[in-house]
Amino acid sequence: MGRSLVYKRRRCGRVAEGETNLAEDPVRLDGLGYEAGGQAILSGITLHSGAQKIGVVGRNGSGKSTLSRLMAGLLKPASGTVRIEGVDVYADRRAALRTVGILFQNPEHQIIFPTVGEEIAFGLRQLGATAAEAQEQTRATLLRFDRAHWLDAPVSALSQGQKHLVCMMAVLAMQPRLLILDEPFAGLDIPTKRQLARHLDRSGARLFHISHDPADLAGYDQLYWLEQGRIIAEGPPAVLLPEFTAEMMRLGDQDDLADISA
Numbered sequence: 285m286g287r288s289l290v291y292k293r294r295r296c297g298r299v300a301e302g303e304t305n306l307a308e309d310p311v312r313l314d315g316l317g318y319e320a321g322g323q324a325i326l327s328g329i330t331l332h333s334g335a336q337k338i339g340v341v342g343r344n345g346s347g348k349s350t351l352s353r354l355m356a357g358l359l360k361p362a363s364g365t366v367r368i369e370g371v372d373v374y375a376d377r378r379a380a381l382r383t384v385g386i387l388f389q390n391p392e393h394q395i396i397f398p399t400v401g402e403e404i405a406f407g408l409r410q411l412g413a414t415a416a417e418a419q420e421q422t423r424a425t426l427l428r429f430d431r432a433h434w435l436d437a438p439v440s441a442l443s444q445g446q447k448h449l450v451c452m453m454a455v456l457a458m459q460p461r462l463l464i465l466d467e468p469f470a471g472l473d474i475p476t477k478r479q480l481a482r483h484l485d486r487s488g489a490r491l492f493h494i495s496h497d498p499a500d501l502a503g504y505d506q507l508y509w510l511e512q513g514r515i516i517a518e519g520p521p522a523v524l525l526p527e528f529t530a531e532m533m534r535l536g537d538q539d540d541l542a543d544i545s546a
């Protein structure tokens with residue numbers, strides 16, 4: 285995979301002043317590393333950002349899902365820390381639950397209850413709401429998304445795009461400060477993607493969107509390029525995405541699918 289890439293991390297274009305403040309940045313990854321099967325999956329990831337819409341672009345196997353799970357505190361780092369809004373998300377799980385939400389690529393991996401209302405209420409109960417409070421907040425969330433009539437709908441009767449919306453409502457009901465998106469739009473059609481993206485933009489949560497698809501990240505404020513478990517470039521989408529796309533096209537003209545990291 286991309287063995288010919290020899291970039292050192294570099295800045296692509298100008299990052300607006302004020303987006304990075306080392307003392308106060310709400311998203312802080314410092315020397316983050318992760319190992320599995322005796323191999324380094326992520327190494328030396330340092331990223332400080334105060335941007336509202338942060339994106340990470342990377343090809344298959346670059347470490348995107350591992351990074352998103354570390355960001356949500358679901359994996360223990362081998363080295364370094366993830367601090368979101370001042371919370372060490374692995375060390376302080378209770379605070380992390382209130383601070384960070386995550387949406388996965390496959391809603392089937394996220395949904396565990398048979399009805400929409402139960403699914404949304406579950407997260408709220410996790411945060412300490414009583415059954416009555418959770419019910420009230422669930423109804424309010426459905427109303428906010430114009431889906432009051434979904435309360436008792438069986439999840440099994442929903443389309444894939446609708447299941448994604450259920451996951452999104454369930455996570456946003458918990459009012460996370462940061463929402464991590466692990467390719468939640470993969471496989472969805474353009475109208476569905478656009479509708480879900482609109483809901484996200486309205487949510488007010490800071491977004492940390494990880495994707496292989498440059499189109500997902502075009503409107504983002506600050507982008508990072510993940511390659512072989514390292515950040516190799518950062519910059520605004522107008523500069524970084526064309527470079528990423530050109531490199532992906534170049535790699536596509538070769539055949540590196542046979543490579544197995546040893």
Ligand SMILES: Nc1ncnc2c1ncn2[C@@H]1O[C@H](COP(=O)(O)OP(=O)(O)OP(=O)(O)O)[C@@H](O)[C@H]1O
Nearest residue numbers: 320321325342343344345346347348349350351496
């Ligand atoms: N538990 C594990 N044991 C061994 N190898 C792992 C483990 N988890 C991840 N890897 C390897 O780490 C690399 C990064 O995996 P990861 O799933 O994070 O990448 P990704 O960018 O999300 O990939 P994709 O876009 O294909 O989903 C891959 O080579 C994967 O095989």
